[in-house]
Amino acid sequence: MSILVNADTTFIIQGITGREAVTMARECLDYGARLLGGVTPGRKGREVHGLPVMDTVRQFTDTQRVDASVVSVPPAFAADAVFEAIDAGIPLIVVVTERIPRKQVAQFVEYAQQQGTRIIGPNCLGIISPGKTRVGGVGGAANSTERAFKPGRIGVMSRSGGMTVEIANSLSEAGLGVSTAVSIGGDAVIGSTYAELMPLFDADPDTDAIAIYSEPGGRAEYELAEYMQRSGSTKPIVAFMAGKFMDEMPGMRFGHAGTIVEGKADTATEKIANLAAAGITVADKVGDIPSLIKQRLGA
Numbered sequence: 001m002s003i004l005v006n007a008d009t010t011f012i013i014q015g016i017t018g019r020e021a022v023t024m025a026r027e028c029l030d031y032g033a034r035l036l037g038g039v040t041p042g043r044k045g046r047e048v049h050g051l052p053v054m055d056t057v058r059q060f061t062d063t064q065r066v067d068a069s070v071v072s073v074p075p076a077f078a079a080d081a082v083f084e085a086i087d088a089g090i091p092l093i094v095v096v097t098e099r100i101p102r103k104q105v106a107q108f109v110e111y112a113q114q115q116g117t118r119i120i121g122p123n124c125l126g127i128i129s130p131g132k133t134r135v136g137g138v139g140g141a142a143n144s145t146e147r148a149f150k151p152g153r154i155g156v157m158s159r160s161g162g163m164t165v166e167i168a169n170s171l172s173e174a175g176l177g178v179s180t181a182v183s184i185g186g187d188a189v190i191g192s193t194y195a196e197l198m199p200l201f202d203a204d205p206d207t208d209a210i211a212i213y214s215e216p217g218g219r220a221e222y223e224l225a226e227y228m229q230r231s232g233s234t235k236p237i238v239a240f241m242a243g244k245f246m247d248e249m250p251g252m253r254f255g256h257a258g259t260i261v262e263g264k265a266d267t268a269t270e271k272i273a274n275l276a277a278a279g280i281t282v283a284d285k286v287g288d289i290p291s292l293i294k295q296r297l298g299a
Helices: 019-031 075-087 102-115 142-148 161-173 194-203 220-231 244-248 268-277 286-297
Strands: 010-014 034-039 051-054 068-071 092-095 118-120 126-129 133-136 154-158 181-183 209-214 237-241 281-283
Touching: 010 019, 010 075, 019 034, 019 133, 019 142, 068 075, 068 133, 075 092, 075 102, 092 133, 102 118, 142 161, 154 161, 154 194, 161 181, 161 209, 161 286, 194 209, 194 220, 209 220, 209 286, 220 237, 220 268, 237 268, 237 286, 268 281, 281 286
Parallel strands: 010 034, 010 068, 034 051, 068 092, 092 118, 154 181, 154 209, 209 237, 237 281
Antiparallel strands: 126 133, 126 181
């Protein structure tokens, strides 16, 4: 099993005729993903890699099952694209676009929750279940993806798309592999946090442990710690907290929009202490994650 996606997942790309989306589509097809086509208003009748381009999402959903959509649309139009996909009844939307105004993100995340739609992102690379499918650009070219993401039994959640690949690669090299990896997005407001995805990993019999990449700023890690204490979850989690240098260098800027340290509680040091108190192992280095997971699993 896996979470969110599997070998039967069908999806479209909104904004498929854009340069980055064209590349993403090729990489998904090469990986064996069931990409149906894409949407760019005014471009109906064209093709991308032999797949149809439509003007609207409903031109797909009215005639076939669409399990997910990847939104790769310029920031000014991204919110409208997400609302369109929600209204078309698509249950999973992966928003790879970055620099979407925070108010607009909050609006479509709230609407998605009301409609029972799962949002991943924005500012993310997507989801992959190795050997089954990927939805989004995570991993890059198919041959690189296959090297970094070996099928296995460790779930991955990361605020950084690049570190999603880095952690997966270390797990694969250690012989552990990955069940599902989710690039959750680096913005201050995202559709699915660690705590919101953990119940899915807890329910997945093919996930034995979870690796997490985290950063200063925001409440996501505190929510995860609260979930672990409240739920009684027994699946081991090993986390790496980036940005510890920021605690000693006030005013230092970090790359992601969500990394805004507004007070002591947002610092890496405080977050590490809170995670540890909830029974989550915190690695000093990303490369330590596989060995610490093996220790937690008694392997």
